[in-house]
Amino acid sequence: MSVPRYWREIKYRYRLIGEMCTDCGAAFFPRRAVCPRCGSKDLEECKLSEKGAVVSWTVVRNPPAGYEKYAPYVVALIELDDGVRILSQVVDVEPEEVEAGMRVEATFRRVREDGSSGIIEYGYKFRPVIE
Amino acid sequence: MRSVSVAGVGLTRIKEHWEKSLRDLFAEAALKALDDAGTDEIDAVYVSNMGSATLQSQLHLGAMMADAIGKRGITALRVEAASASGGVAFHEGVKAVASGLHDCVLVGGVEKMSDALPGEVAAALAMAEDQEYTAYTGVTKLGLNALVHRRYMERFGAEAKEIAMFAVRGHEHAVGCPHAQYPFKVSVERILASPMEADPIHMLECSSVGDGAAAIILRPAEEAEDGVEVASTAVATDFYHLTERYDITVFEAVRWAAARAFEAAGVSHKDIDVLEVHDDTTITGVVSLEDLGFVEKGKGAAFVAEGNTARGGELPTNTFGGLKARGNPVGATGLYQIAEIALQLRGEAGPCQVEGAETGLAQSLGGLGTTCAVTILRRR
Numbered sequence: 179m180s181v182p183r184y185w186r187e188i189k190y191r192y193r194l195i196g197e198m199c200t201d202c203g204a205a206f207f208p209r210r211a212v213c214p215r216c217g218s219k220d221l222e223e224c225k226l227s228e229k230g231a232v233v234s235w236t237v238v239r240n241p242p243a244g245y246e247k248y249a250p251y252v253v254a255l256i257e258l259d260d261g262v263r264i265l266s267q268v269v270d271v272e273p274e275e276v277e278a279g280m281r282v283e284a285t286f287r288r289v290r291e292d293g294s295s296g297i298i299e300y301g302y303k304f305r306p307v308i309e
Numbered sequence: 310m311r312s313v314s315v316a317g318v319g320l321t322r323i324k325e326h327w328e329k330s331l332r333d334l335f336a337e338a339a340l341k342a343l344d345d346a347g348t349d350e351i352d353a354v355y356v357s358n359m360g361s362a363t364l365q366s367q368l369h370l371g372a373m374m375a376d377a378i379g380k381r382g383i384t385a386l387r388v389e390a391a392s393a394s395g396g397v398a399f400h401e402g403v404k405a406v407a408s409g410l411h412d413c414v415l416v417g418g419v420e421k422m423s424d425a426l427p428g429e430v431a432a433a434l435a436m437a438e439d440q441e442y443t444a445y446t447g448v449t450k451l452g453l454n455a456l457v458h459r460r461y462m463e464r465f466g467a468e469a470k471e472i473a474m475f476a477v478r479g480h481e482h483a484v485g486c487p488h489a490q491y492p493f494k495v496s497v498e499r500i501l502a503s504p505m506e507a508d509p510i511h512m513l514e515c516s517s518v519g520d521g522a523a524a525i526i527l528r529p530a531e532e533a534e535d536g537v538e539v540a541s542t543a544v545a546t547d548f549y550h551l552t553e554r555y556d557i558t559v560f561e562a563v564r565w566a567a568a569r570a571f572e573a574a575g576v577s578h579k580d581i582d583v584l585e586v587h588d589d590t591t592i593t594g595v596v597s598l599e600d601l602g603f604v605e606k607g608k609g610a611a612f613v614a615e616g617n618t619a620r621g622g623e624l625p626t627n628t629f630g631g632l633k634a635r636g637n638p639v640g641a642t643g644l645y646q647i648a649e650i651a652l653q654l655r656g657e658a659g660p661c662q663v664e665g666a667e668t669g670l671a672q673s674l675g676g677l678g679t680t681c682a683v684t685i686l687r688r689r
């Protein structure tokens with residue numbers, strides 16, 4: 179993988195930056211050039227909530243190349259508190275402990291390595307909130 | 310626009326073809342289709358394929374496959390829309406003949422998955438999804454299906470064994486099918502006892518890795534001796550990210566493509582005698598039945614469990630086994646489905662025959678309901 183392909187996503191992946199339509203107020207992740215709800219091209223970056231709740235989840239047991247050492251791992255569709263939905267691994271939890279509605283928060287983690295001498299990619303994963 | 314006929318079909322058996330290359334498989338199916346159509350005069354080749362760039366490090370399939378069947382000087386290209394590639398290529402081929410641009414088109418799909426290791430295949434299939442924000446999480450295609458599967462069960466109270474019945478029916482139908490990868494019965498108990506692939510989806514609810522090729526010859530209907538006509542084709546796409554859909558248990562692309570296809574064909578749901586849907590796992594088959602408009606939302610699994618999709622049922626579905634049992638050589642799958650409908654309408658489905666079938670519909674999905682291609686065929 180090229181270095182620019184990694185660094186161009188850093189802001190969005192490290193800080194959970196999405197995009198909001200200035201005309202209808204809808205927010206999106208990842209960023210978009212056009213609002214699919216109202217057609218507006220006037221969108222601006224916005225910071226997304228870092229907490230949310232699990233809507234649905236799975237346990238990936240036969241992972242794609244590059245993710246072998248993390249398997250099995252939980253991947254969930256999460257609805258953030260601002261209403262934006264995001265797909266993410268959920269870590270620091272046993273798969274059988276995950277349930278719909280579980281409160282989770284973003285955490286900064288290693289995601290994968292591009293071979294033995296390539297880029298080490300970081301980004302968001304989510305973990306259960308300890309109240 | 311002129312009416313278009315399915316003038317010939319050719320299929321290879323789906324299996325792990327260790328002794329055959331991508332090119333060998335394509336040529337086998339294409340030459341069978343040409344023989345079936347009784348012609349050697351084609352003026353365009355549309356090749357549908359999803360994974361050759363990664364699985365074989367091979368592209369430029371249009372020219373490669375035209376040459377493989379001894380054709381130079383004709384139009385040839387590859388069409389890719391993930392696992393809907395076959396349905397979308399067919400749509401393009403039909404347009405080319407309907408418009409009068411071409412008089413004889415070969416649409417051929419091919420996929421060879423057994424050349425790669427399992428992790429490479431999973432990564433290749435995940436290329437149907439956004440690499441930066443979906444595949445990036447490590448989710449697999451089957452993992453995405455699982456998110457829908459779990460939400461569907463929770464929302465509609467569907468039971469695991471009802472959804473698993475979709476695979477049971479497929480395996481029942483594949484018995485005796487000469488091109489099926491897994492032509493044998495599997496019990497619901499065995500499916501539910503198989504290991505989890507991506508919870509709550511069991512391994513035996515998933516279509517498997519297979520190699521195969523399917524080819525179809527399209528000609529203007531008035532010139533064809535064979536009586537299967539393309540009543541309509543339609544393609545629609547949805548949000549690329551599952552996260553952005555308003556309801557993940559609904560495949561809106563299926564609703565849009567189906568509405569357009571039914572309207573263009575001038576037929577209604579009750580006219581469909583035989584149906585092929587995209588069951589890369591059991592849940593996508595169930596959701597497809599609903600969003601095509603055959604069953605009320607949330608009732609699809611019960612509809613299958615009650616036997617309505619069996620060969621003798623109200624709506625015979627996946628009558629050669631579907632993706633689960635006939636097999637799912639991804640880029641070729643949509644053309645297997647359409648070819649199977651044509652065989653049914655010709656009365657040449659052998660042990661899989663649905664008696665008196667006159668109108669049939671094939672539906673294929675690219676990604677998790679992201680692209681949908683719907684084809685309606687009828688006997689003239």
Ligand SMILES: [Zn+2]
Nearest residue numbers: 199202213216
């Ligand atoms: Zn807007």
